[in-house]
Amino acid sequence: MRRAATRLEPAAPAQNRHQSDWAVIRSLLPYLMAYKGRVAFALSCLIAAKFANVGVPLILKDIVDRLTLPGVSMLVAVPFALVLAYGAARLMTSLFQELREFFFINVTQRAVRTLARQSFDHLHSLSLRFHLSRRTGQVTREIDHGVRGVSTLISYTLYSIFPLFIELGLVIGILAHKFGWVFPTIVAGSLTAYVIYTVSMTNWRTKMRREWNELETRAQSKAVDSLLNFETVKYFNNERFESERYDETLKKSEAAAIRSQQSLNLLNAGQQFIIAIALTLMVWQAVVGVQAGRMTVGDLVLVNAFLIQLFIPLNFLGVLYREIKQALADLERMFNLLHVNREVSDAPDARPLQVSGGEIVFEQVGFAYDPERPILQGVDLRIAPGTTCAVVGASGAGKSTLARLLFRFYDVNQGALRIDGQDIRSVTQESLRKSIGIVPQDTVLFNDTIAYNIAYGKPGATQSEIEAAAVAAQIHDFIQSLPQGYDTVVGERGLKLSGGEKQRVAIARTLLKNPPILIFDEATSALDSRTEQAIAAQLKAISADRTTLVIAHRLSTIVDADQIVVMEAGRVIERGRFDELVSAGGAFARMWALQSGEEQDDARAEELVA
Structure with a gap:
């Protein structure tokens, strides 16, 4: 029956549906807008930080220009207020960034918590068919990656990409206003080339990275599967076979890791080449402008500072792009999981069950x-x-x-x-x-204490209630004989207990629940x-x-x-x-005759052993 249960998964199409990146972001936005005031304040701090950051090169330009005035002493040329303004701009840049994160962390963590809780609750609401058809580790990994994807997406978009675009717009506007369109054209052209090259190379590398991740996951899965079946490996003397099987996957993973690293080196080299060309063109134009008298030395410093400020965060654009794409993919899988239809759900007008006789x-x-x-x-x-x-x-x-x-x-x-x-x-x-209370054939216990597992039938039960249930299930004396008593941890799935001990714990748990059926x-x-x-x-x-x-x-x-x-x-x-079926001589009578003979043989064997 259990094998048959795994053959059908009505919810599979919902798992495989693909959403666009914008659709995933739209699904996430309601969770972020729970604190609209904090979001607005964080965005204000972000914009203020960028204005302060752009102001630093402008103040530095003014300082350099005053220092290069002929025949004027430094004390006269550079007012103390200008130096203070430079330091204040630097401070305000960092201060607004910290304020942004200080107020937005509540939004991020509440979204993470809400999504994790909803996913967990939704998994418990799905039918047994779904859980028999999916690997538990895969499902929990999708939730874990999804909630981490929330933090990643917010961190890399709100804290990195979005501020970069704001600063880019401010820089291009200032350069166009002060020096015409030559410098903005160089900035825009170089940034466009940089982004196109980075995105295309990252997409190419992503395939290699995905292959590497899949091979690592496969190696880990084989290792875990082998260790979980430790006794079976020993029974059949297959340690060497398991090692070679594991190493075969590691060998492929090694080759994929090398290709991934080498492609990263190509990406970095190309990025530095584009940056070098842009800086050279900008500085050359600034030098020509200074020699022609159209620009000052401070303007040259300003242009160079602007370009460096823009390109330093772009050094991580490949990583940012890849992580954002991965975060979106993780979120998509988690939202797809949340959209899996419940095969068994309460009717809209469902009422509590009233048990009168059972x-x-x-x-x-x-x-x-x-x-x-x-x-x-x-x-x-x-x-x-x-x-x-x-x-x-x-x-x-x-x-x-x-x-x-x-x-x-x-x-x-x-x-x-x-x-x-x-x-x-x-x-x-x-x-x-x-x-309804049940004592199942295959008893699975939580990796916690015996007391916890018995009390699971009635959360909040007192120690005396737990012990009374254990006495009724004929397991109290055994528990008392253990060094830690009721605080003994039973291990994963209760593997530290024998099959009979686990069943008696299950019986005690059901006795404590005390249901009418x-x-x-x-x-x-x-x-x-x-x-x-x-x-x-x-x-x-x-x-x-x-x-x-x-x-x-x-x-x-x-x-x-x-x-x-x-x-x-x-x-x-x-x-x-019983007596009616035995005397009828039908299927039950045949089963009884067969089992009676087997039980007599077992009884004789027990007597001989005794």
Whole structure:
């Protein structure tokens, strides 16, 4: 069933849609405009900083011109106020830049936080089909890169590119006003050539960079996959095979890294060539102007200072352009993730589920993970309030699918599923899942303490409540025997605990939740016979007044069930109490006879070991 679930991903087209860069920026703007006053003030500081920055060469020109006046002493030529103005302009440039960042950081970080939270919440709202069809690491990486892309985009556009254009406009205007259009033409021409060359070279380099990144990611993925399967590698003595497989990718990554660096050297050399030509032309024109008497020495200093001020930030244009494009691509992937349609969503008029007795009814339910492979076909099933219904059958019969539909991880394709007469599609998912507790077959725990994992069934539970649940699940004594007790960290996915210990933690977690409806999906499958009997008795006690669905593999655990349903190929083929089904001599009787023989063999083996 799980394999079938991965074959269909209705949301895939939304993931692959392409948005223009401007569309991505428009999607981001509402998050930045939450603080309109701060945005306006930051932009004012940015413009003020550029005016101050442009003023520095102008003041310096005035100082140089006064110093070169013939027959005038320096003290007379350079008033103290002019020197102070030069220092103040330098200070104001930095001060306004710091003020801009000081007030805008709230905008940036709030946008990052809001987007991260929305993405996280949206992922939890998507169906199980989506999560079974995507690699968790890939999804979390898209979110991580997306939120980092917000900071990158703001930093490189608002703090670098946008101020550069403001300063460029001011410089061209001043040069045109003071010296005519020769200097502005050189500035505009050189900058145009510089930008065209940088962008074209960066686009060329981006392909190499992307290849390098993909190879690095592939190498990292192979390394992580190999280390996660450490025991398997050891079992088959394949350390050398894994090393060679890893090195093969590293070799390709090495070649891609060399090509990327060499292309960067070509980019830098070309940029410096354009800058050198522009500076030479500007200084030459200024020298000619000074000799002709049209310009002063201070004008020469002014022209040179303007050009250097413009080209210094342009040295990083290639990096800025590449990072901005990457940030836009990361943001696009994150926004696409936010636009993935929820396969299962609350109806506009959904109301909280009202559980009065806990009656569960499947009415002609049909369902398929993949349209080509139906799982459930016209299932009719009624579980009376406060009773226990056990579902048995071969693997792939559709047993666990009943639990997934009851939790509404998927919606039924046909028919209806009702709890106390309410179609679960008409109630809120939060209230539905709050009313159901499950002990799954495959128990996955958080990489936190045992106490945290038990308390997850009831966030905020007291220590005494946690311990009471552990006692009921027959795991309290084991926890007390550990050096750190309830503060023992269980490891990633609970791997530091055995399968039986993990299942008992899951049972304690569900007991603490204390819901009116219980689902036991082969809840004792990882336990030994003695512990299984003890916990089975405990489960029977706690489910006495609750509606309980038991998905069973060991038939000996469901002898006392109020109703046993036998499924085959997605259909109900038998139903009744235990003794009725055994005496009927049908599919259940054959399963019981087969398992009884196996359990007798297991019991003899345990006696011999003892």
